[in-house]
Amino acid sequence: MGEQIDLGELQIEVLRKKIKNLHLSILPPTGRVRIAAPEHMTLAVIRVFVVSRLAWIRAQQRKMQAQPREAPREYLDRESHYVWGRRYLLKRLEKDAAPRVELQHSHLLLQLRPGSDEARSQEILDAWYRQQIRAAVPELIDKWSPVLGVQVGRIFVQQMKTRWGSCNPASAAIRLNTDLAKKPPACLEYIVVHEMTHLLEPSHNARFVALLEQFLPQWRHLKNELNSLPVRHEHWDY
Numbered sequence: 001m002g003e004q005i006d007l008g009e010l011q012i013e014v015l016r017k018k019i020k021n022l023h024l025s026i027l028p029p030t031g032r033v034r035i036a037a038p039e040h041m042t043l044a045v046i047r048v049f050v051v052s053r054l055a056w057i058r059a060q061q062r063k064m065q066a067q068p069r070e071a072p073r074e075y076l077d078r079e080s081h082y083v084w085g086r087r088y089l090l091k092r093l094e095k096d097a098a099p100r101v102e103l104q105h106s107h108l109l110l111q112l113r114p115g116s117d118e119a120r121s122q123e124i125l126d127a128w129y130r131q132q133i134r135a136a137v138p139e140l141i142d143k144w145s146p147v148l149g150v151q152v153g154r155i156f157v158q159q160m161k162t163r164w165g166s167c168n169p170a171s172a173a174i175r176l177n178t179d180l181a182k183k184p185p186a187c188l189e190y191i192v193v194h195e196m197t198h199l200l201e202p203s204h205n206a207r208f209v210a211l212l213e214q215f216l217p218q219w220r221h222l223k224n225e226l227n228s229l230p231v232r233h234e235h236w237d238y
Contacts, residue, residue, distance in 0.1 A: 005035075005047050010057070012050055014043070021203065022049055024057070027162050031061030063227065075121035081108050083132070085184030092121075101128035126159065132181040133157045133188070140192045147215060150199040164226065165191040167198035183229055190222035 003014035013034045023036040037046050050057075073079065079090040088108035095111055101124065102109040110125060134157055141152050153172035160166075160177040167174050174195045180188045193216050201208040212219045 026060040031064045033057055075118055082182040099124045126178055129178045129181040130157045133176055140189055144193055144196055148196050150196055165195045167195040169199055169202045172199055186222055187226040190219055
């Protein structure tokens with residue numbers, strides 16, 4: 001078993017990494033706490049840091065536990081699905097042809113080969129959501145690159161259980177959560193700007209917040225909107 005810090009009812013998992021600073025994470029669905037720490041930092045120092053952030057940890061746990069979650073998806077007719085913040089009713093069509101997904105007024109058409117199971121249905125729909133993100137992001141990058149004065153390297157779109165996006169400042173690569181295609185377009189723009197700002201400031205310190213305030217003054221409203229919307233149902237491994 002790895003290292004752990006016990007603070008009464010709160011247990012914090014400690015992971016050792018080749019990093020310079022502490023990174024605190026609150027993990028869904030219950031708000032489990034994990035902290036990544038430099039390899040040679042003592043547990044006593046880590047403990048002091050965690051104690052200093054207890055109020056923030058409790059607040060994040062309450063938000064996470066209160067956030068609504070989607071019901072498990074069965075990919076059946078008239079099941080509700082969301083695209084760019086709008087609700088669509090699923091229209092399942094089994095046809096001996098290449099799978100496809102298409103928006104039709106208030107319906108989301110999911111065409112599958114006969115006998116396709118739930119896992120295959122999810123795979124096809126998730127791939128379509130990834131395509132929506134990939135199609136929308138280049139325009140946002142072109143819009144914000146001259147504003148922030150940064151250049152983005154590669155863009156990755158994938159399912160992410162614990163975050164909406166991430167950035168690797170060393171490679172200028174940005175990763176985005178596929179499920180952002182279910183949220184209002186302004187939420188995707190907020191995450192893109194958030195991650196691009198990390199190319200100027202890697203950490204979430206006061207300078208990072210000041211930069212976000214400068215570039216996107218309404219970022220707090222967008223963050224709250226995104227975090228108030230239902231999130232994907234998951235069969236969690238922990």
